[in-house]
Amino acid sequence: MAVAELCLFPLGTGSPSVGKYLEPVLEVIKASGLKYYVCPMGTVVEGSVEEILELVKKCHEAMLKAGAKRIVINLKIDDRVDKSLTIEGKMGV
Template sequence: MAVAELCLFPLGTGSPSVGEYLKPVIRVIEESGLKYRLCPMGTVVEGSVDEILELVKRCHEAIFNAGAERVVISLRIDDRTDKPLTIEGKMRV
């Protein structure tokens, strides 16, 4: 199991407000079945690397379908083989 942080930045929207472009992205994340946590500057998801990469692809399509002319995606994946990773485990100090 991997934990990833995903941020999508729609560009070419004509407005500094991006909520309308991110609503369909959040819907895709909710419907993915993956465990997730919305954060102020991105979303953290938990799943296999393949599931996470497929989710990124669907989010990419959703933001373009919402009308963004350009999108910048920031993705960080933490994956390890020596012990399981979870969102909650990464939050513990």
Template sequence: MPVINLGFQVLPKVPDGNTYAAVDRAIEVVQRSGVKYQVGPMETVMEGELDTLLAIVKQAQEACLAAGASEVMTFVKIHYRPGGVTIDEKMAKYR
């Protein structure tokens, strides 16, 4: 399976209103996963195989719930190319 880019944003509904703490737990899941990633102000972008990345998104949602969220809305964007696509090739001209 080719390497893809997957961008996702979690929007946890937290009773005390401290959504950043729940989002931090989701980002920790990504950090521990071992995949290449970049955290941005509105979403996190990961690089890897689709099934692996979707499993990480699921774990990130569960981490938000474990952090006290009553529900989580998640937005996912996928850039798929049969030959693969990397974060570096898309970002090289900006660095």
């Protein structure tokens, strides 16, 4: 199991408000079935590396469909094979 932090930024939108580009991305994340937490500066998800990478692809496609002409994606993945890794464990909860 891996934990990842995902953040997509639409560029060149002509407005400082980007909610219309992020709403479809959140719908994709909700529909993924992966455990997730929306944070102020990104979203944390838990799943296999393959599931996370597929989710990133779908989020990218959703933002393009919402009209974004340019997208920057920041992705950090923590994948451990020596012990169980969860969002809660990384947060010390």
